[in-house]
Amino acid sequence: MFQTTWVCVIAAIAVVPTHVKSEVINPNESCAVLYEKGVEAYLDNNYNNCVKYFEAAVEKYRIYIKTLQNCRIQCKENVSEDRPLYTDNLEDLHFFEKTLKNTLCILKCRKEHGNVFGLYNINKETEKLFEDRKPYEYLHICYFQTKDYPKAASSAFTYLVAHPDDKPILASLKHYTSFPEADPSDVINYEAKEFVYLYVHGSDAYDKENWERVVQNMEESLVLYLQAEEECRAQCEGPYDPGWYPDFIPSIANHFTYCLKCKRKCRNKLSSLNGEKHEDLLPSHYHYLQYAYYKLGKLKSACQAVASYLLFYPDDHDMKRNVQYYKSLPEVSEKYFTPRAVSLGNYNLDP
Known part of the structure; x- marks a missing residue:
């Protein structure tokens, strides 16, 4: 039942209008802004722009998270190798000294990577959207509408890894892999x-x-x-x-x-x-x-x-x-x- 219903929904969506202008991605826009623009393009049936914005949003989020993780990890390692300024650990002085050094290191790292942190700082709500793989909930349909069936299948699968009980998208995945271009053995998890x-x-x-x-x-x-x-x-x-x-x-x-x-x-x-x-x-x-x-x-x-x-x-x-x-x-x-x-x-x- 779910497969038939979802396939009908996909078939009912309008094809990509040929007169829609494909926009150029602004490299200074954050992943949050690009995500919102991707949603807008999806709602406007502008599937080419939908693909562009969501792909750019996912890539910028990856860069942000990877840089953030690496700053924290390397600063923690650097501080662990430092000797304390004072030998006596009065009132847990060594702990707070390390904490302050770690803080200064992270601030320095953020400044050195200002092209990432200055533009892409995100809040918890935005982080949750990407960690929950929400872009792929839109991307699989946008890829389908642009006739990129292999990416549609992989996007649906990527979303299903995080949401295995989503029956409509499971039905969509089965539909996408019915196309000769989308061999089930080639479906991958993008994340x-x-x-x-x-x-x-x-x-x-x-x-x-x-x-x-x-x-x-x-x-x-x-x-x-x-x-x-x-x-x-x-x-x-x-x-x-x-x-x-x-x-x-x-x-x-x-x-x-x-x-x-x-x-x-x-x-x-x-x-x-x-x-x-x-x-x-x-x-x-x-x-x-x-x-x-x-x-x-x-x-x-x-x-x-x-x-x-x-x-x-x-x-x-x-x-x-x-x-x-x-x-x-x-x-x-x-x-x-x-x-x-x-x-x-x-x-x-x-x-």
């Missing part, structure tokens, strides 16, 4: 994190027993997953309105609690592989790696991956049995079972 497809390729290589490819993809996916989680946590460190006027210490405590609750949601937020939830996504990297390294004869790496996996699930029966098997091998030393240290590498402030 998927970098690690997602590496993980998928790694698990596919595991099924095909291509152990070198398993290691290659899973190692890269692991680093990018941890980086994505770090970025997610950094994004949580934004403004907070408590709705009242607390004293100094309650103000710090309330804001800290707000950020902490947000950061605790990052694991769940990143546990989706294009809409399919995997609660053990991070530790499962080590599961794939330990077996692939074993098949490649790299026993030390296999044992380290096992030890890393057991940090998450210390009572996992199968993995504990693997430990006993590895220990029975003459080439394996007890000291091999040390959890791995993963380096995230250096962050580039340029998105």
Whole structure:
């Protein structure tokens, strides 16, 4: 029923008028302004402009968020390496010193990237629109009206990843993929994190027993997953309105609690592989790696991956049995079972 109804709605929308002028995007407009212009173009049946404005809005939002995350992450790392001015930690002086240094660093970073922050500062409402993938709710129809069926299908899918119960858009996706140009196997999630497809390729290589490819993809996916989680946590460190006027210490405590609750949601937020939830996504990297390294004869790496996996699930029966098997091998030393240290590498402030 939903598919028939939604297809009829799509068919009833007017085709793109040939006389409508395609506007030039103003590079100085914020993602919020571009979003509103995209909505206006959609309501005016100007689907070419709808595509232009929403594409530009999504790109500017990505630049804003990436730059903001990188500023916070790099400043936090820089401050952690500084020695305190005073050796005595009187009344938590070291904490407040680091906080002030971090603040100055972030202000400097914002100034250095004034072309981003000066033009694109956004509020929580606007941020929620983009995090909820609302542009794609319009984009899939605008792409369809401009006969770009592959992008229409991928836009609908991108929205469905965040809203899996939206039956009308699910019906639209099925309709779009009925066109020869939109092969279902080519549909992608435009907002998927970098690690997602590496993980998928790694698990596919595991099924095909291509152990070198398993290691290659899973190692890269692991680093990018941890980086994505770090970025997610950094994004949580934004403004907070408590709705009242607390004293100094309650103000710090309330804001800290707000950020902490947000950061605790990052694991769940990143546990989706294009809409399919995997609660053990991070530790499962080590599961794939330990077996692939074993098949490649790299026993030390296999044992380290096992030890890393057991940090998450210390009572996992199968993995504990693997430990006993590895220990029975003459080439394996007890000291091999040390959890791995993963380096995230250096962050580039340029998105």
